[in-house]
Amino acid sequence: MPPYGQIVIGPPGAGKSTYCNGMSQFLNSIGRNSLIVNLDPANDLLPYPCTVDIRDFITLEEIMDDESIRLGPNGGLVYCLEVFEQSIQYFIEKIKDLMSLSLDGQSTYIIFDCPGQTELFTNNPIFRNIFGKLEKELDFRFCVVSLVDSINLITPSHYISTLLLTLRSMLQMDLPQVNVISKIDLLKSYIDREKASKMEQRKRRETDDDDLEGGLPFRLQYYTEVQDLNQLLPYVRTENNQRSYFNEKYERLTTLIADLIEDFGLIQYTVLAIEDKVSMINLLSIIDKANGYCFGTNELGGDSIWSDAVRQSSLAFMEDIDIHERWIDEKERWDELEEEKRHELEEYFQSIQGKQDPEDEWEAALRDWEMKQNVENRRA
Ligand SMILES: Nc1nc2c(ncn2[C@@H]2O[C@H](COP(=O)(O)OP(=O)(O)OP(=O)(O)O)[C@@H](O)[C@H]2O)c(=O)[nH]1
Numbered sequence: 001m002p003p004y005g006q007i008v009i010g011p012p013g014a015g016k017s018t019y020c021n022g023m024s025q026f027l028n029s030i031g032r033n034s035l036i037v038n039l040d041p042a043n044d045l046l047p048y049p050c051t052v053d054i055r056d057f058i059t060l061e062e063i064m065d066d067e068s069i070r071l072g073p074n075g076g077l078v079y080c081l082e083v084f085e086q087s088i089q090y091f092i093e094k095i096k097d098l099m100s101l102s103l104d105g106q107s108t109y110i111i112f113d114c115p116g117q118t119e120l121f122t123n124n125p126i127f128r129n130i131f132g133k134l135e136k137e138l139d140f141r142f143c144v145v146s147l148v149d150s151i152n153l154i155t156p157s158h159y160i161s162t163l164l165l166t167l168r169s170m171l172q173m174d175l176p177q178v179n180v181i182s183k184i185d186l187l188k189s190y191i192d193r194e195k196a197s198k199m200e201q202r203k204r205r206e207t208d209d210d211d212l213e214g215g216l217p218f219r220l221q222y223y224t225e226v227q228d229l230n231q232l233l234p235y236v237r238t239e240n241n242q243r244s245y246f247n248e249k250y251e252r253l254t255t256l257i258a259d260l261i262e263d264f265g266l267i268q269y270t271v272l273a274i275e276d277k278v279s280m281i282n283l284l285s286i287i288d289k290a291n292g293y294c295f296g297t298n299e300l301g302g303d304s305i306w307s308d309a310v311r312q313s314s315l316a317f318m319e320d321i322d323i324h325e326r327w328i329d330e331k332e333r334w335d336e337l338e339e340e341k342r343h344e345l346e347e348y349f350q351s352i353q354g355k356q357d358p359e360d361e362w363e364a365a366l367r368d369w370e371m372k373q374n375v376e377n378r379r380a
Pocket residue numbers: 010011012013014015016017018019043115116182183184185186272273274275
C-alpha cells in the first residue's frame with residue numbers, strides 16, 4: 001500500500017496548523033490513522049501532537065543567533081530549509097520508520113505542516129525538491145492543500161493577487177492541489193465590518209456614492225468558481241477613489257494578471273470552517289480524489305464506513321448546499337440548525353451508552369449518526 005500525504009501550505013495566519021490538527025482528528029475519527037509532521041523551523045507553538053518535528057533537527061532561533069551566519073527571520077528560514085534539504089536522507093529514514101509502524105492493511109497517512117513564507121512555494125524549489133524525493137524514494141501519493149483566509153475576498157485586488165499566488169504555487173509544486181478558502185465562518189463578520197467602515201466614510205464625505213457600499217458585489221460561488229474576472233475589474237477601480245497616475249497603472253496591472261489567470265483556467269476553491277463537520281467531509285472527499293486515496297485503498301483499511309459513504313454518493317446532498325446562503329445570507333439560521341444536530345448527536349450517543357467498550361463508543365456513535373443523517377438527507 002503506498003503512503004499518502006497532504007502538504008498544507010498558505011500565507012501566515014491562513015489556518016494551516018489549526019487545519020492539520022482538525023484534519024488529523026477528523027481522519028482518526030473515521031478510522032484512518034494519520035500523523036502530523038511539522039516542517040516549520042520557526043513554529044514552536046504546535047497545537048497538535050507532532051510525530052516528526054523539523055525543530056528537533058534545526059530551529060530558526062539557533063540560525064538567527066549564530067553570529068557567523070547573520071540572517072534575519074526570512075533569510076534564516078530559507079537557510080534552515082537548505083540545511084534540512086542537504087540532510088534529506090535522515091528525514092526519509094524517519095518517515096520510513098513511521099511507515100513501518102502502520103497497522104496491517106492500512107496506508108501511512110501523513111499531514112505535513114509547512115511554513116507560511118509563500119516564496120517557498122512560489123519561486124523557491126526547496127519544497128518541490130524535498131517532496132519530490134519522498135515521492136521518488138517512498139512512492140508517496142501527495143496532494144497540496146493550499147489555504148487562504150476568506151478576508152481576501154473582501155477587497156477585489158486582494159482576491160486577484162490571491163489567485164495569482166494560488167496559480168504560482170500550483171505551477172511551482174507541480175502536484176495535485178486542492179485550494180481552500182479558510183475561516184469561511186468569519187466571512188460574514190468581515191463583510192459587516194467592511195460595510196460599517198464604508199458607511200462611516202460616506203458620512204464623512206457627505207455623499208451617496210454607490211462605490212462606497214462595501215460587501216461582496218457577487219455571490220460566494222463567483223469567487224470559489226473563479227468566474228469571469230472582467231466583471232470584478234470595475235470594483236478594483238473604485239477601491240481607491242483618488243485618481244492618480246499610479247492608480248491607473250495599478251488597474252492596468254490587475255487587469256493583466258486577471259487575464260493571465262483566466263488563460264490558465266486552473267483554479268477553483270472549496271470553502272472550509274474548521275469547526276464545521278459538513279465542510280470538512282466535503283473537503284476530505286475532494287482531497288481523496290486528488291491524492292488518489294479513494295482509488296487505492298482496500299475496505300479493510302479501517303475507514304470502510306467513510307469509503308461506503310463516499311462511494312455510494314451518500315454525501316451528494318452536500319453539493320446542494322448553497323454556500324452563499326450557508327455562510328452569508330442565512331448564516332445564523334444554518335448555525336442554529338447545526339447546533340440542533342449537535343444536540344441530536346449527543347442524545348443519540350446517550351441512547352447507545354453501555355453497549356460497547358468506552359473507547360470506541362464516541363466514534364461509533366459519530367459514524368452511525370452521520371450515516372443515518374446522510375441517508376435521511378438523500379431521501380429528503
Ligand atoms: N474562526 C476560525 N478561525 C480559524 C479557523 N482556522 C484557523 N483559525 C484561527 O486562525 C488563527 C491562525 O491559525 P493558525 O493555524 O495558527 O495559522 P497558520 O497558517 O498555521 O499560521 P502561521 O503558523 O503563522 O503560518 C488562529 O487563531 C486559529 O484559531 C477557522 O476555520 N475558523
